[in-house]
Amino acid sequence: MEDLLRNGTPQQLDIYVKRILAKYANEEQILFAEEIAGTPPAPNDKKVPLHFCIDKKLVGEDAYGIKCINEVKITDWTATQEIICNHKARLTITFKVVLWVKYEDNSFGIVVLPDDVYKPYPNASFISAMNVPQTIGYGETLEIIGIGTNPKFKWVKDVPLTEFDAPIPPECFDDPTIQSHLLIKAVKPEYDILNDCPYTTHAVGHSSTGETWELNGIHAPQGATEVLLSIFVDVLDKLGVDQDILIEGIPLDC
DSSP: OHHHHHHOOOEEEEEEEEEEEEEEEEEEEEEOEEEEETTTTEEEEEEEOEEEEEEOEEETTEEEOEEEEEEEEEEEEEEEEEEETTTEEEEEEEEEEEEEEEETTSOEEEEEETGGGSSSSOSEEESSOTTSOEEETTTEEEEEEOTTTSOEEEEEEEEEGGGSSSOOOGGGGGOTTOEEEEEEEEEEEEEEEEEEOSSSBOOOOOOTTOOOOOSBOSSOTTOEEEEEEEEEEEEEEEEEEEEEEEEEEOOOOO
16 A cells, blocks of 8 residues: 555545535433423423332332332434424434333332333323423424324424524525434433322323323322433534535545
8 A cells, every 4th residue: 555655646536425514512301391380380481300100119018119210221212303494403303211220129120111101001100291292492392102002202393503503505405415414422311219109099191182190090009109300412413415525646446
C-alpha cells in the first residue's frame, strides 16, 4: 500500500454519501404521567412519574412487597421520524418496559409494562389514568396502543425544524432522497418504591373503552406495592440527503 500511495496517480473519484443537513439532540422523558392538580383537579401540562402498583408475591400465607428494582430495560422498541409540512419533525417511539424486581423475601421477578396491566388477571395496575392519552402542550403525547393483542407505550413529539442545529434550505425538501434517522443513544430510568398501594386490592386493568376503576378488584387480595417510574432517553435525529461528492485520490483495487 505504501508503494501505491507513493507511486500511484491521483484521479478524480465520485463518492456516494449521505449528507447530514441538520440534527436534533435532546434528552426526552418518554415514560411519564400528566400531573393532575388544582381545584377542581385538572391536567396542567406538567410531567410527573408514572404511578402504578405491583402485586405482592404470595408465599403460603405470607405476602412480600417490592423491595427494589434492580434493572429497567426498554424492549421491543421502534423509533421513527416523519417530516410534517416541511416545518416540523414528528418523532415516534413505541416500546415496552421490563422491570427486574426484588421482593422483600429477596427473591426476584419480572414485570412487563404495559402487558402486565392488561392481562385477564393482571399483576400490575396504573394509578395514573393511562387508559387515556397523556398530553403535554400541543405536540407531545404518551398512550398505550395494541390493547388486547400486543400492548405497547407510544410516545410522540412534534419538534419544529427551527430547533434543529442548522437551518434547512427550502429546496432540500424537494429532494426525493431526503430522509431522517432517529437514534436512541441512552436510556436513564428513575424510580421510587413507596409503601403499600392505597387500595386494599388495586384496580383491574383498564379497558380500551375507558371503563371506570374497580377499587376492589377480584385479584391481588394480598395487596400491592406503589411504584413511581420515569424513563428518559437521549435522542438524536439526523436529517439528510443522498449526494455525490468528487475528490482527488488513489483508489485501492477491489
